[in-house]
Amino acid sequence: MPKIVDHQARRLLIAEAVHRIIDAKGLDSVSLREVAAEAGISMGAVQHYFATKEEMLRVALEQLNARIALRVTAADQHDPLRLLRAAILEVLPLDETRRFEARVGLAFLARSVVSDELGAMVRAGLPLVLGFYAGQIRAAQAAGQLAAGLDPDQEARALFALAQGLGQPALIGLYSPHDVIALVDRHLARLANPSITSA
Amino acid sequence: MPKIVDHQARRLLIAEAVHRIIDAKGLDSVSLREVAAEAGISMGAVQHYFATKEEMLRVALEQLNARIALRVTAADQHDPLRLLRAAILEVLPLDETRRFEARVGLAFLARSVVSDELGAMVRAGLPLVLGFYAGQIRAAQAAGQLAAGLDPDQEARALFALAQGLGQPALIGLYSPHDVIALVDRHLARLANPSITSA
Numbered sequence: 001m002p003k004i005v006d007h008q009a010r011r012l013l014i015a016e017a018v019h020r021i022i023d024a025k026g027l028d029s030v031s032l033r034e035v036a037a038e039a040g041i042s043m044g045a046v047q048h049y050f051a052t053k054e055e056m057l058r059v060a061l062e063q064l065n066a067r068i069a070l071r072v073t074a075a076d077q078h079d080p081l082r083l084l085r086a087a088i089l090e091v092l093p094l095d096e097t098r099r100f101e102a103r104v105g106l107a108f109l110a111r112s113v114v115s116d117e118l119g120a121m122v123r124a125g126l127p128l129v130l131g132f133y134a135g136q137i138r139a140a141q142a143a144g145q146l147a148a149g150l151d152p153d154q155e156a157r158a159l160f161a162l163a164q165g166l167g168q169p170a171l172i173g174l175y176s177p178h179d180v181i182a183l184v185d186r187h188l189a190r191l192a193n194p195s196i197t198s199a
Numbered sequence: 200m201p202k203i204v205d206h207q208a209r210r211l212l213i214a215e216a217v218h219r220i221i222d223a224k225g226l227d228s229v230s231l232r233e234v235a236a237e238a239g240i241s242m243g244a245v246q247h248y249f250a251t252k253e254e255m256l257r258v259a260l261e262q263l264n265a266r267i268a269l270r271v272t273a274a275d276q277h278d279p280l281r282l283l284r285a286a287i288l289e290v291l292p293l294d295e296t297r298r299f300e301a302r303v304g305l306a307f308l309a310r311s312v313v314s315d316e317l318g319a320m321v322r323a324g325l326p327l328v329l330g331f332y333a334g335q336i337r338a339a340q341a342a343g344q345l346a347a348g349l350d351p352d353q354e355a356r357a358l359f360a361l362a363q364g365l366g367q368p369a370l371i372g373l374y375s376p377h378d379v380i381a382l383v384d385r386h387l388a389r390l391a392n393p394s395i396t397s398a
Contacts, residue, residue, distance in 0.1 A: 023313065028227050103312050110309035113302050113370040114222065123371045157374070158361060158382055165360030171312040172322045175356070183357055194393050 011049050011059060014039050018060035019104050027111050030056060054117050061108050061121060064101060080139035081146065081188065087132065088163045088184055093170045094177040102167045109164075130156045137191075146191050155191060162187055210248050210258060213238050217259035218303050226310050229255060253316050260307050260320060263300060279338035280345065280387065286331065287362045287383055292369045293376040301366045308363075329355045336390075345390050354390060361386055 017039035021030050030053060036043040050056045068090050075086035093102040112118040133156035140146040166183060169175045175183075216238035220229050229252060235242040249255045267289050274285035292301040311321040332355035339345040365382060368374045374382075 026227060026310075026313075028225060106309045106312055109367050110305045111225075113305055113367060114225070119371040122367075123373055126368060126371075126373055154382065154385060157365075157368075157378075158386060161361045161364030161368075161382070162357060163360075164364030164367065165362065166356075166364075168308050168312060168321075168363065169325060169356075169360075172318040172325075174322055174325055179356075183353065183360070186353060187357060190389070190393070194389070 007049075010041075010045070012063065013041070014046060014049055014056065015060045015063035018056055019064065019100070022060070022104050022107050023100060027057070027107050030060075057108075057118065058121055061118075061125075064104060064108075065125065068101065079145075080136045080143055081192070084133060084136035084140065084159075085184065085188060087136070088159065089181065091163055091167070092180050092184070093167055094180065099171060102171055106167065106171075126160075130160055133159055147194050149194075150191060159187065206248075209240075209244070211262065212240070213245060213248055213255065214259045214262035217255055218263065218299070221259070221303050221306050222299060226256070226306050229259075256307075256317065257320055260317075260324075263303060263307075264324065267300065278344075279335045279342055280391070283332060283335035283339065283358075284383065284387060286335070287358065288380065290362055290366070291376075291379050291383070292366055293379065298370060301370055305366065305370075325359075329359055332358055346393050348393075349390060358386065 014035060017035050018030055021034050021038050025034075032043050032046055032053075035056060036046045039046065046056075050059065071090050072083070072087045076082050090098070091102070091105070093099040108118065108122070112122040130153070134152040137146060137150065137152040137155050137159075141148050141150065141152070162184070166175065166180050170177070170180050213234060216234050217229055220233050220237050224233075231242050231245055231252075234255060235245045238245065245255075249258065270289050271282070271286045275281050289297070290301070290304070292298040307317065307321070311317040329352070333351040336345060336349065336351040336354050336358075340347050340349065340351070361383070365374065365379050369376070369379050
């Protein structure tokens with residue numbers, strides 16, 4: 001089915017052009033003209049795939065999340081705690097790929113709190129991430145990897161907040177990748193064995 | 200010294216106009232013309248106080264942080280754990296004032312990871328906040344309010360990340376103010392008594 005492949009490949013090409021524009025010039029610079037130039041295709045071709053700027057941003061955000069999700073599925077699916085840790089580390093700016101994604105993600109995040117459309121988009125997607133975290137926490141509890149008394153939904157929210165909050169200080173060079181991983185591992189170690197206060 | 204008072208009042212007036220423009224239109228819209236119009240003064244008057252856009256943004260960010268710091272100093276200075284909790288809650292979007300500040304703060308944060316100037320500004324300021332958190336953790340340990348085995352600097356980083364990460368989901372309506380406070384209090388309770396796994 002070459003047509004379907006072409007269609008998806010073209011949408012991906014455009015979404016990645018949107019990411020690069022957001023990173024280089026900010027969300028406000030995403031326009032039909034800019035995206036066509038960055039993707040190296042005609043404005044008509046962009047319009048064929050995306051009727052509005054909102055649609056371009058929506059697909060660009062979905063594509064960003066899909067890239068991260070794809071890497072998470074490459075982690076060990078049989079060890080819930082390792083999978084949870086991998087999922088957290090995949091959103092943190094620990095290498096150039098993830099630094100790029102974290103910068104673009106932060107631009108979406110900042111815009112989501114002032115744009116009703118982006119806000120609704122993120123509000124619909126976040127529960128899926130939190131649900132994934134909570135599911136891994138439950139599985140890790142069942143496997144004896146995390147303390148049985150933890151509330152998986154509350155711990156998922158706290159873990160997600162920790163991951164979100166570590167990104168910006170790391171991106172501006174205040175925390176090294178090693179610092180970031182150590183903070184995540186401290187948090188997980190405490191959930192595994194709450195009597196550990198320092199690590 | 201009426202001249203000094205006027206000078207400070209005028210800079211504050213301009214900084215607050217910058218905040219409102221960032222919230223309504225984004226950081227890119229901050230210009231001499233926009234700021235003068237929003238503050239209700241002449242462009243010449245703005246230029247008298249701020250030579251560059253970078254200078255306006257710097258003072259606007261400082262002013263945002265100063266507003267929050269001023270409220271924190273109103274909290275009980277004799278109880279380190281309560282002061283730490285107050286400092287965290289003051290940056291969270293729990294009422295309209297703090298929602299406004301959190302939206303503007305998130306715009307600065309997102310820009311700080313792509314702008315060297317803003318990045319340097321935030322990188323210089325964050326250690327002060329982390330140092331304040333760590334200092335309160337140490338004082339709370341000395342007062343028997345937090346577990347003695349905690350590493351104050353690491354816990355300060357984790358607490359700061361938690362606070363930063365809770366803002367956006369709260370701003371888009373995923374978490375209620377009650378949810379946010381409960382997550383902060385769970386975290387602090389665990390630092391006080393690490394054997395508590397659920398709350």
